[in-house]
Amino acid sequence: MKDEIVRGTAWDGGIRVFAARTTKLVGELQRRHDTMPTATAALGRTATVGAMMGYMLKGSERLTIQVKGDGPIGQIVVDANASAEVRGYVDHPHAHLPSNSQGKLDVAGVVGTSGEIYVTKDLGLREPYRGSVPIISGELAEDFTLYFADSEQTPSAVGLGVLVDTDGSVLHAGGFIVQVMPGLSEERLSQLERSINAMPHVTALLDQGETPESLLQFIVGEEVSIHDRIEPVFRCKCSRERVESTLVSLGSEELRNLIDEDGKAEVHCHFCNERYQFSGEELEELHNKTLNP
Numbered sequence: 591m592k593d594e595i596v597r598g599t600a601w602d603g604g605i606r607v608f609a610a611r612t613t614k615l616v617g618e619l620q621r622r623h624d625t626m627p628t629a630t631a632a633l634g635r636t637a638t639v640g641a642m643m644g645y646m647l648k649g650s651e652r653l654t655i656q657v658k659g660d661g662p663i664g665q666i667v668v669d670a671n672a673s674a675e676v677r678g679y680v681d682h683p684h685a686h687l688p689s690n691s692q693g694k695l696d697v698a699g700v701v702g703t704s705g706e707i708y709v710t711k712d713l714g715l716r717e718p719y720r721g722s723v724p725i726i727s728g729e730l731a732e733d734f735t736l737y738f739a740d741s742e743q744t745p746s747a748v749g750l751g752v753l754v755d756t757d758g759s760v761l762h763a764g765g766f767i768v769q770v771m772p773g774l775s776e777e778r779l780s781q782l783e784r785s786i787n788a789m790p791h792v793t794a795l796l797d798q799g800e801t802p803e804s805l806l807q808f809i810v811g812e813e814v815s816i817h818d819r820i821e822p823v824f825r826c827k828c829s830r831e832r833v834e835s836t837l838v839s840l841g842s843e844e845l846r847n848l849i850d851e852d853g854k855a856e857v858h859c860h861f862c863n864e865r866y867q868f869s870g871e872e873l874e875e876l877h878n879k880t881l882n883p
Contacts, residue, residue, distance in 0.1 A: 595645050595674055596802045596819045600810040604774040605782070607814060608642045609766040609802035610822065615641065615676060616752055616763035618824040622863045623679055626686035627754040629663055631695045634752035635730045636668045637678050638765040641822040643709070644670030653711045657733075659702030659725050661685070666701070669861065675825035677861040695754065698728030707733055709741065731765070738769065745770040747782070751792035762796040766805055785809045826862035833857045833866045834876060842880040849873045 595610040616634035619625070625633055640655050647653065649672060657666035664681025690696040704725060711719040721741030725733050731750040738746035750765035768782065789795075789808045796805075806814045837845065837855070848855055855868040868876070 593822050594802050594819055595642055595822055596806070596816050597645060598806070598814055598816040600806070600814040601774070601778055604771055604778055605810065606769040606771060607766070607806050607810065608645065608768075609764070609805045610638055610642050611762075611764040611796060611802050612638045612641055612822055613760055613763045613796070615822050615824055617760040619678060620758070620760055622824075623683045625680065625683040627758055628686045628695045628697060628700045629680055629683050630754050630758070630760065631752040632657075632663055632685075632697050632701050632730070633666055633668075633678055633680050633683075634760065634763045635697065635750040635765070636666045637670075637676050638750050638752075638763055639730070639734050639748060639767070640668035640670040640678065641674050641676045642765065642767050644672060644676065645674050645820060645822075647672040647711070647713075649714070651711065651713050653709060656708040656710075657701060657705070657725070657730070658708070659705035659728055661698075661700045661702030661728065662687075663700040663702075667860070674820045674822040676822055677824060677826045679860045679863070695752075697730065701725070701728040701730065703728045707737055709737060734767075738767075747786050749786070749789070749792050751796075753793035753797065762793045764792050764796050764802065764805070766792065766802075766809070768806075768809060782809070785811075824862075826859060826864070828859040828862060828864060830866055837868070837873070837876050838879050842877065845873060845877045845880060849877060 593611050593614045598607050600607055619633055620630045636657055652671040655668045663685040666680050668678035670676045685700045687696040687699040706722050706724055708722045723737045723740050726736055727733055731748045734748045735746055738744045746769045748767050753762040755761045803816055853870045857866045
């Protein structure tokens with residue numbers, strides 16, 4: 591079953607809804623970064639909300655999420671765009687803790703319960719938009735709920751989940767974002783709160799075969815209207831050609847020092863974990879480009 595994000599409205603436009611299945615996306619992140627189960631859950635939840643937030647953008651707009659908590663995972667970084675192309679990494683992919691008191695992966699323990707979440711949006715303007723909120727739980731869904739309310743002034747409910755198998759692989763991943771539009775009645779607000787509180791966990795529903803669209807039906811009933819859908823995918827912007835351009839941009843003197851001191855170079859992309867190797871001969875060729883641009 592392929593990954594999918596759906597976007598729609600419900601209750602006569604009173605709420606805007608997003609839901610996602612991101613199992614393959616999170617599985618690819620786990621494979622590339624060799625994350626331990628708790629780190630997989632933390633990165634996967636952030637990538638899932640990032641994919642949905644990216645899908646809220648338009649055209650060439652993109653955003654970057656940085657979760658900087660005081661837990662052992664260090665920083666979580668996720669980059670996403672309006673085409674639901676996502677990449678991400680954590681500082682310490684092998685961060686892992688015993689299960690919490692509910693018998694679940696201790697995401698708050700590895701993320702930390704103190705720190706900040708930063709969201710930077712490149713909207714094609716002169717200056718990017720940057721919003722931030724303090725980490726209040728470390729479980730991430732509650733933290734992004736606060737982000738929408740505080741930084742974007744949009745009352746929202748966020749649900750996120752990643753289910754990891756005993757071998758460390760990703761069984762299910764997904765989530766939802768429900769946003770309240772101005773004018774929604776108190777009766778509808780109360781109904782929304784009751785529905786979300788009574789809703790089974792996201793991964794439990796995905797494990798039962800529910801789709802992103804049916805996830806939303808647990809919250810808003812049959813009245814949901816899906817406007818469009820997209821497949822979120824892992825995609826990194828790095829390439830050997832980009833790395834070569836970066837090395838050339840270091841300039842003649844810096845490249846010459848690199849050649850004389852090390853005789854080779856390795857460039858590591860944090861987002862996709864690819865490593866680009868350059869021999870001394872290849873560096874000489876790049877150095878010649880700095881002399882004859």
